[in-house]
Amino acid sequence: MTSKASSRHFCPLVIAGGLLICFTMIFFVYNNPTMNWLPCAGKPQFNVCTETCLSAQIITNCSENKQEMTRSVKIAGGGNDHASEITILIWYWPPRRQFNLDSCEPVYGIKGCHFIVDRAQIDKAHAIVFYIQEIKGDLQNLLNISRPPRQKWVWTNMESPTNTPQLKGAEVLFNLTSNYRTDADIWIPYGRIVEISETDEPFQIPLKDKLVCWIVSHWNIKLKRVQYFNELSKHIKVDAYGRHFEQRIDNEDYNKVVSSCKFYLSFENSIHKDYITEKVFNPMRLGTVPVVLGPPRENYEEFIPRDSFIHVDDFQSPRELAEHLKALDQNQEMYERFFSWRKDYVSTHNEVSRLHACKVCEHIQNHRGFKIVKNITKWYWG
Structure with a gap:
């Protein structure tokens, strides 16, 4: 025997x-x-x-307990090994934002991520990342796809509700949301304020030769930011750049221009909860004070130090704001207080397309249970 x-x-x-x-x-x-x-x-x-x-x-009960324990391990780990590789299918590349498919571990320390772009391998994917702006007229095809029951479809988007197309008939199509909003399943902010490291050089305010600057690509007279700018510029000089002003700025010039300004108009194209973009984090990173137009001050203070920025809502009118900026220009001590936070923190800007994909992989590794977004229209557009 x-x-x-x-x-x-x-x-x-x-x-x-x-x-x-x-x-x-x-x-x-x-x-x-x-x-x-x-x-x-x-x-x-x-x-x-x-x-x-x-x-x-x-x-x-020993044999029953052993069987149940084995079953629980398989459910939590998704199969054989808790460190098993997760395969993510990128359905569409976002325009001009392709990234190295092997960069999750070296950049974010997220291991076990395998990305594919070949839709013929759809059955091998644990999850599919959909950059919603690129779906356009392909929704009907997605509704007809036969998908594995445990495969997660991820609604991925960084545009505000104002600038995001609603997908009629897709109310139960997605399992997860990946977005700038803090109540998304996978939170992807445009930037973050993080503690300084030993390798960071001591901060010094860059030399300034401009008072107020603005770089804008999307110009529409109906937008609140355009209306506010038009009134503000009557009371203070604003060095404005971009297609509308026939002064295009490339990436290299962007850093030089923004760092040379005391204040930068960090005006969002639409006003929504948590919609705080690189228009804020980049000037802070480059040593410039952002003047923000967007969600209420309380929302900004959830993400950036309260004394690091100026909110247009703090003033009765654009003219009053202009007078305040002129006063700060004449008082270097008051101006430098806006950078007290730089003793302990730095501002970072996320490469959001890659961060979406890597964070989706990490989320799938740690969450194998059933999940569905029942009404994405109600959640995002209210």
């Missing part, structure tokens, strides 16, 4: 022995004999029997 067969026969014998001991103890308890020879002598007789019976019950 093999050792495996012996183990199979051994368990029933142990169970039978345990039950025999239990019944024997019951007999002795009710007949009240001398019990000093028992291993638990000195304890109440009832406890002796209880503990013995409990041991027998544990032995009886």
